Amino acid sequence: MSTPLERMADFDLTEDQRAVRAAVREFAEKEILPHVEAHEREARYPTELIQKLVPLGYFAPMVPEEYGGSFIDTMSYGLICEELARVDWVVASVVSVGNSLLAKSILRFGSDAQKDRWLPAIARGEILSSACLTEPGGGTDLGNMQSTATRVEGGWRLNGTKVFISHAAHAGLFFVVASIDRERKHKGVTAFLVDPKTTEGIQIGEFPMRTLQRDNLAEVHFQDAFVPDDGLLGEPGGGFPVLGAALEMGRFSVAMRCIGQAQRCLDLAIPYAMEREAFGKKIGEFQMIQKMIADMVARTEQARAVAYRLGRMLDADVGRASLESSLAKLVASEAATQNALDAVQVHGGYGLSAEYEVGRLVLEAKALEFGEGTSELHRKLIAEFALGVRKQ
Ligand SMILES: Cc1cc2nc3c(=O)[nH]c(=O)nc-3n(C[C@H](O)[C@H](O)[C@H](O)COP(=O)(O)OP(=O)(O)OC[C@H]3O[C@@H](n4cnc5c(N)ncnc54)[C@H](O)[C@@H]3O)c2cc1C
Structure with missing residues (x-):
């Protein structure tokens, strides 16, 4: 039951x-x-x-x-x-x-x-796959990317550096975006499928982080890396629509991941609150602890409401769902971070001890506020839809 x-x-x-x-x-x-x-x-x-x-x-x-x-x-x-x-x-x-x-x-x-x-x-x-989008100069303003793709006989030569690339050292397929004409901003952006194991001119380096030590992130350097014509995904200069559709789906799955993390924080905080005692009572009997638990439930369910609806919309094939995917990503990622902070608070100092999992979740949740667009980007997009200056 x-x-x-x-x-x-x-x-x-x-x-x-x-x-x-x-x-x-x-x-x-x-x-x-x-x-x-x-x-x-x-x-x-x-x-x-x-x-x-x-x-x-x-x-x-x-x-x-x-x-x-x-x-x-x-x-x-x-x-x-x-x-x-x-x-x-x-x-x-x-x-x-x-x-x-x-x-x-x-x-x-x-x-x-x-x-x-x-x-x-x-x-x-x-x-395994990696998406090589973010550059040292920035990940939000992708229309201004520095990486270039130059037309050569039989294909393209990629040059540039990508950072924060999840799974890159373990991947057998890269989704790479580079510009064929930087003057044209987002209209120059082009998408490629690249085999990192066989393509010469790709170097994968370490990208040390304060979180996610599980050998997850890398930086990727492209130096005259040759991609044959059959590596082009979509049209030359047509990378932005490819990216837009990919990120919409990506925002859904990241939102769902955030819900998982938000739920885990609750799953850890509730038994702790019912077990730990102070002043002769279970700390879960104190109203301020109860407020944190109630807020964690509310955030998790708000995130489920928008993200599950997005999932059903994607199943119904409604076409683009940019607004809904930004909303789901924003609400769910901020819920995950705040739940992690609250779960640590419920644990007191033990929340940051190595003995408990919950402290690790703070930075791991925060990391989800960046992947597939930051909170600021999503607020900007949502506001533009609300103000009528963005249609899709
Ligand atoms: C754990 C982790 C895994 C990641 N995995 C990948 C990956 O696999 N592939 C990949 O390509 N990238 C990956 N990223 C990178 C991520 O996508 C970027 O960090 C993100 O897009 C933001 O780019 P940036 O860090 O360069 O910040 P910037 O773009 O430099 O932004 C800095 C700050 O300015 C704000 N800002 C920017 N523009 C505006 C604006 N118009 N209005 C208001 N505020 C603005 C941003 O929101 C942010 O707070 C990963 C990041 C992390 C932390």
Whole structure:
């Protein structure tokens, strides 16, 4: 029998979607969660855990069966992201980047040859994917990117540096954006599919962070890296529409990951509040602790309301959902960060001790406020829609 909170979270899901959530949660808690702290301490990338997703169909749920994937509805895919993120940022990110940014973009904009080349390999779990968008000069103003793609016989030469690139050292496929004409700003931006293992002129370097030590981020240098014509995704100068569609889907999966993290904070804070005592009472009996718990529930459910609706809209194929994806990403990512801060507060000083998981979640949640667009970018986009100066 489900608790009132579980009933609320699951209320408007179908039976199948509830079953997906339950199965992924059981798997994630049993197979992934016990290893995450050790991976973080040892700065180890969770390669073996990622491979466990493949036979269960959690690795490539957006890849159609004709390419060997385990295709399911978008909402269920979001639930996979939510439940994986509830236990591990990195494993959830692999699924989110590989499906939302790469597989979906190839399905939407790729040629038949590109689909045949990449999608079966993604589906079999043979290759992980990275999206190379952000540059040292900035990640928000992508229309002003410095990386260039120069036309040469039979293809393009890429030059430039990308930073903060998740999974880059482990990936077998890069989604890269570069400009074919920097004067044309966003109209010069062009998307490419690049094989980092066989392309000469790509160097992958370390990108040290204060969080996510699990060997996750890298910087990527392109020095006259040759990409053949069949690596072009979409049209020359047509990278922005490709990016827009990819990021919309990416914002959905990141929002769902944020909900997973927000939920995890609640799952950790509630038992602690019911166990820890001060002044002869359980701290959960103090109203100020109860306020934090209530706010955490409210934020998590607000995030579910907007993100689940977005998932259903994407399943209904309503066309572009830029406003809704910005809203979901904004609300869910800020909920995750605030829940992590509150969960630490409930734990008192132990919240920051190595003994408890909750302190790690603060920076991991904060990191989700940056990927797929910052809160400021999303507020800007939402305001522009509200003011009528942006139509899509
Ligand atoms: C853990 C992690 C993983 C990541 N993974 C990837 C990845 O796999 N691939 C990838 O390409 N990138 C990745 N990123 C990078 C991320 O996408 C960027 O950090 C993000 O897009 C912001 O870019 P920036 O950090 O250069 O900030 P900037 O663009 O320099 O912005 C700095 C500040 O100014 C604000 N700002 C900018 N423009 C405006 C405006 N018009 N109005 C108001 N405020 C504004 C921003 O919101 C921000 O607060 C990752 C980042 C992190 C932290």
